[in-house]
Amino acid sequence: VVKGIGDRFQQETKYDRHMMGWSMDRIRRPDPYKEYPDADRTDLSHPEDICRGSLDGALRTRRSVRRFADQPLTREQISYLLWASTGIQRKEGGYEFRTAPSAGALYPIETYLAVNSVEGVKQGVHHYRVRQHQLELLVQGDWGKRMALAALGQRPCADCAVVFVWTAIFDRTKWKYGQRAYRYLYLEAGHIAQNLALASAALGLGSVQIGALFDDEVNDLLGVDGEDESVLYLSAVGHPLRLTSAHGRGLP
Numbered sequence: 460v461v462k463g464i465g466d467r468f469q470q471e472t473k474y475d476r477h478m479m480g481w482s483m484d485r486i487r488r489p490d491p492y493k494e495y496p497d498a499d500r501t502d503l504s505h506p507e508d509i510c511r512g513s514l515d516g517a518l519r520t521r522r523s524v525r526r527f528a529d530q531p532l533t534r535e536q537i538s539y540l541l542w543a544s545t546g547i548q549r550k551e552g553g554y555e556f557r558t559a560p561s562a563g564a565l566y567p568i569e570t571y572l573a574v575n576s577v578e579g580v581k582q583g584v585h586h587y588r589v590r591q592h593q594l595e596l597l598v599q600g601d602w603g604k605r606m607a608l609a610a611l612g613q614r615p616c617a618d619c620a621v622v623f624v625w626t627a628i629f630d631r632t633k634w635k636y637g638q639r640a641y642r643y644l645y646l647e648a649g650h651i652a653q654n655l656a657l658a659s660a661a662l663g664l665g666s667v668q669i670g671a672l673f674d675d676e677v678n679d680l681l682g683v684d685g686e687d688e689s690v691l692y693l694s695a696v697g698h699p700l701r702l703t704s705a706h707g708r709g710l711p
């Protein structure tokens with residue numbers, strides 16, 4: 460197997476007993492909240508109330524779903540999925556903590572939604588305003604096909620109700636951990652995506668996690684620069700298409 464930058468990264472970001480590589484500046488802890496003050500906002504409902512599924516049920520039913528029914532999600536479902544993946548769960552000692560763990564509680568991952576079909580939410584690209592549990596509309600329109608093209612032509616991004624897009628703001632975590640931050644960013648995106656996958660399953664919805672994407676094409680759709688902030692991972696979510704014998708095929 461060919462060795463390259465990934466192998467060097469793994470070696471050069473190791474901690475050992477003589478080298479920890481911390482360089483934090485205690486005065487300027489990065490702000491964990493990105494906000495778009497001029498954006499149109501959509502209020503989301505109280506998110507904790509709608510899920511009746513169990514963790515055990517979600518673990519048994521989660522699978523990658525790549526074919527979606529032409530059925531919108533509700534605003535309540537989106538509200539729950541955002542909260543479950545990376546919403547604020549508790550306040551302690553003056554800090555707000557979220558449903559997924561974060562190295563140093565620095566929360567470097569931002570969430571955007573490419574909305575194809577959600578009742579009461581405009582089609583377009585939104586940003587999740589975590590602190591107020593709201594959506595901020597960045598650009599309106601039918602972006603599903605462009606999102607699919609930016610994800611190597613993967614149709615689930617166009618056929619699903621909504622694509623969750625996770626970026627990292629690198630400096631939030633580099634401030635404390637230097638280059639080792641890159642390990643943590645990817646781990647954190649995985650935590651968040653797994654929360655979303657299990658929460659989707661618990662609501663009877665399907666999702667597929669997508670790592671194959673043209674990074675800067677997705678960044679352009681979001682309006683982020685690809686340097687200070689860049690996309691890491693996607694998930695397409697919607698109602699699974701249930702094939703019946705009427706379609707000539709049984710359930711897969």
Ligand SMILES: Cc1cc2nc3c(=O)[nH]c(=O)nc-3n(C[C@H](O)[C@H](O)[C@H](O)COP(=O)(O)O)c2cc1C
Pocket residue numbers: 521522523524525613667668669670671672
């Ligand atoms: C990091 C990562 C990247 C992935 N990227 C894609 C992708 O780009 N497209 C896709 O259809 N599935 C993608 N998947 C889903 C895997 O193909 C899927 O999880 C695997 O086949 C196991 O099936 P299951 O999820 O149904 O258990 C990805 C999964 C992970 C963890």
